[in-house]
Amino acid sequence: MRIEDVDDLAGLDARTIIDTLDRMPVNERPDTFTAQIRPDALIITDDSGEQSFPMPDDEVYVAIAPYEQQTHDCYYHAPVSCVGEQSDTDVDVTITDSATGEAYTDGTVRTFDNGFIGVWLPRGVTADVIIEKDGRTAEGTLSTGNNDDATCITTLQLT
Structure with missing residues (x-):
């Protein structure tokens, strides 16, 4: 099955596909394709091959999974298969520019x-x-300066 065959995602851009997949309940996620978020593109792979959806020129998507006990190694976020420990819970998040302090x-x-x-x-x-x-x-700390920067942060342990 190609991504065009998935009714909710057909014709969408990378940002919209990513937001849709990451917000989708785990038990409803497709198993007919994989998705990998890189700083420069969303890569969708299925039985027919690979499709690339360019990321916005001015933004990068970063997925962060805080954990207490258990995590997984990851570098490029896979929104249909990555699962973190803190499901459906409220967390207080502050992300600021390291150089300017801008929130x-x-x-x-x-x-x-x-x-x-x-x-x-x-x-x-x-x-x-x-x-x-x-x-x-x-x-x-995370970085969005290079096309080889991580988009999946699974190393933030709540202590």
Whole structure:
């Protein structure tokens, strides 16, 4: 099955497809194709081959899965198969530009069914991330400056 055959995704751009897939309940996610989010493109692979959907010129999507006990290794987010520990829960998220202090995200966010939050960040920045939940905090730094930067952050342990 090709992505064009999936009614909800046919004819959409990378941003819309990513937002749709990451928000989809885990038990409703398609198993007929894989998706991988890279800084420069969304790559969809199915039985017929690979399709590339270009990312916006000025933004990069980064998926973040805070965890307490268990995580998984990941580099490029796979929205139909990546699953994090903190499903459908509220977390306080602050993401700021490391150089200027400009806030990109600051507030309570509900994780998706897959345990991730997804953020669209400007290209070419280094950002500090702080996630808080129930008195526990996770901190880290991410980058959107290169086409080989990670789009799946699974290393932020709530302690």
